Amino acid sequence: MNWIERWHGARVHTRRVRILAGAAARLLPAGFSVLDIGCGDGQLAATLGTLRPDLTLTGVEISPRPHCQIPVSGFDGRELPFGNGRFDAALLVDVLHHTADPGVLLGEAGRVARHVVLVKDHFREGFGAQATLRLMDEVGNRRHGVALPFNYLSRREWDALFARCGLTVQTSNPLRELYPLPARLIFGRGLHFFARLGPRGTVDRRLPPQP
Secondary structure, X not given: OOHHHHHHHHHHXXXXXXXXXXXXXXXXXXXXXEEEEOOOOOHHHHHHHHHOOOOEEEEEEOOOOOOOOOOEEEOOOOOOOOOOOOEEEEEEEOOHHHOOOHHHHHHHHHHHEEEEEEEEEEEOOOOOHHHHXXXXXXXXXXXXXXXXXXXXXXXXXXXXXXXXXXXXXXXXXXXXXXXXXXXXXXXXXXXXXXXXXEEOOOOOOOOOOOO
């Protein structure tokens, strides 16, 4: 592991898990069942469960890890092995840009989640965005054998994708605090979002908007 990977593990990963779990915790009503799609080792979902013990958390992963921190099932990366509306919410954290067609998996998330789909991903916007996002993926995911198609979308492309999947953005968080300074100036700068999605044209008033 090179020095960049060591720095990422020590200074970024733990902070990232804490901030993303907190963001998700603020967006989910009491007692929801949540499917974490592409859950990895389950650390994020487990942290969410510590913050919100009222939630029921289940994971799904292409290659389930033997010591996943939440109950996990395998799937083929395209079709989720659950019936329509099986969960109250679905969670996709930095997963869709690892797929050849993000609409396939996002559509599946909308199918199995009755009320809410939470998406954390990237905006391909601004100078050097593609190169910066590629570097982040290489450092964070290459050693884990994760597929890296580098399929990043612009804001306009995300809006079109959400519409295509019958979803609408209810609220969105730019996650400005995701990286510590000075790394934030390079790896933050509007490249991230955490969005709460619902069926098109609806507003779930049980979920107060993020500031």
